[in-house]
Amino acid sequence: MRQNFDVLIVGGGVTGAAVGYGLAKKGVKVGVVDATPPVDRASRSNMGLIWCQSKALGHRNYVEWCFNSSKLFGELAEELKKTSGIDIEYTESGGIIPCLGEEEFTKRSDYLDALRKEAGEEGYPGTMMTRDELEAKLPNITFGPNVTGATWCAEDGLVEPLKLMFALRHGMANLGGTLIPDTNVIDIVKTDSGYLVTTDNGEIECTRLVLAGGLGNRQLAGKFGVSVPVVPNKGQVFLTERVPDVLPSPLLGITRTRGGTIMIGFEHEYVGTDTSLHTEKFCHVAKWATDIWPALADLRIIRTWSCLRVWPKDGFPIYDKIPGHENGFILNAHSAVTLAAIHVAELPDFIMGNDICKTAADFTLSRFDEK
Ligand SMILES: Cc1cc2nc3c(=O)[nH]c(=O)nc-3n(C[C@H](O)[C@H](O)[C@H](O)COP(=O)(O)OP(=O)(O)OC[C@H]3O[C@@H](n4cnc5c(N)ncnc54)[C@H](O)[C@@H]3O)c2cc1C
Structure with a gap:
């Protein structure tokens, strides 16, 4: 039937x-x-x-x-x-977008101002953090010399x-x-x-x-x-060996799983349904990640994969x-x-x-x- x-x-x-x-x-x-x-x-x-x-x-x-x-x-x-009996491991961690260089800091700051202006009286919860404030927020990370600060939003989280x-x-x-x-x-x-x-x-x-x-x-x-009108948008992700809990709030593109591995990935590529892995992409992302957090360079990569975002045009x-x-x-x-x-x-x-x-x-x- x-x-x-x-x-x-x-x-x-x-x-x-x-x-x-x-x-x-x-x-x-x-x-x-x-x-x-x-x-x-x-x-x-x-x-x-x-x-x-x-x-x-x-x-x-x-x-x-x-x-x-x-x-x-x-x-x-x-x-x-x-x-369901399942803990989805939700953390109200807040989230951070680190800025590399003065230009990026200014650009992010202007963007945030524009979002705030658009939100009007309702308000917009994101804020800029100076490098000192970022270091105070994540005291166990030594940031690269070009990190100028970050944006912070308490409403971001992780599951x-x-x-x-x-x-x-x-x-x-x-x-x-x-x-x-x-x-x-x-x-x-x-x-x-x-x-x-x-x-x-x-x-x-x-x-x-x-x-x-x-x-x-x-x-x-x-x-x-x-x-x-949805198209595939490829992302390539890398997973490192486990590290202690030094990253209580995720960075956009660098997160620590509850198990202790670090997940790295931020690339967006429009290459149809091709999910092959490319070393040059890996190098580009690894350079960006280690510019932010140089100690990542000492970690072994244990897994990498690519996958397709479902991207409305x-x-x-x-x-x-x-x-x-x-x-x-x-x-x-x-x-x-x-x-x-x-x-x-x-x-x-x-x-x-x-x-x-x-x-x-x-x-x-x-x-x-x-x-
Ligand atoms: C690298 C990467 C990182 C991302 N990071 C984040 C993030 O941090 N936060 C966030 O919010 N989003 C993130 N996303 C986006 C998020 O993963 C997607 O928006 C989400 O998974 C889409 O879910 P979906 O159920 O719509 O589609 P899918 O996950 O594609 O699921 C569709 C399902 O439909 C099924 N299906 C399709 N056709 C058929 C058929 N004919 N018959 C039966 N079943 C069918 C498939 O088997 C599949 O299970 C990320 C995506 C990528 C690729």
Whole structure:
């Protein structure tokens, strides 16, 4: 017999899992179908930063959306301990963007001023730190001579991203949702009562359909003749041997995991779906990282990988109905780790037929047509 759901989500990365969890909390009969790894690289390969600062001047709604998500993370982390039994290792660590040279310091300072001005009376929580203040914040690190200071934001934080994804999935299942793993969606057709989804494991029926397949949304939405403007954006990440707890707050591009390894990576490359590793990129990132924190040069690299960001062409999320469909939805976001808490809180009502909240109302597909 075919499985049947009120809502079927295609894609069990951090986006699909967050929405599935939120729907299960509301008692909706939800299923999440997910293909076999390594298709889902982004949710399994990211840095785990809850990052709000220095983002998106001119896009106040997105700034607010990120900060609102960050504010919900503490509560979500505690809730997930109970519903999934998993500690996502959330730390309200704050976050730091180090500046190399006077020019970068001035540039960051000007950008922060502009963000503050744009925020107006609501205020903007980021601040600049002088080198002395940075050294006081991270007393166990000797910074390179060219480090001039940094930006600081107390609202930034860190999670263990794999644990976040699995906690959302397990939490959903414990609340009555169904995870259908290792199953590839091959075809989807609209029926009178909803959708018929064909997988390599049989057929599934649903009333409402959510496409949360990351880069896979391009093929999935293509089945309805819809083009989703997301592109792969490659990142290369390096992991060092373990170090003592000298980095209580992550630097953008350099974080310490709870296990003690240091994760380094900040490159963005548009090279299609090529995930090969390149030594010259490694050298570039290693030079940048050791200019900031010279002692990193003494550490052994124990692992390196590259993976593809799911990058909406303007960098902002897409939450919309599939054009012409009342009960079919497309969800895509970069920074979907940062946004996981607000996805749990806000997207389920949208999927169940309500208007999306005002802050997210502009994240439509049609904004790309306008351009
Ligand atoms: C190097 C790097 C560092 C990053 N660091 C951060 C960070 O610090 N903080 C942050 O907020 N974000 C970060 N990101 C971004 C973040 O990882 C992504 O925004 C997020 O993982 C996207 O999740 P997703 O669920 O939308 O997509 P995906 O992770 O791609 O998941 C999509 C899922 O859909 C499934 N799927 C696709 N097609 C099908 C199909 N036909 N049938 C069944 N299943 C299908 C896939 O198997 C996959 O599991 C980083 C990304 C990279 C690459």
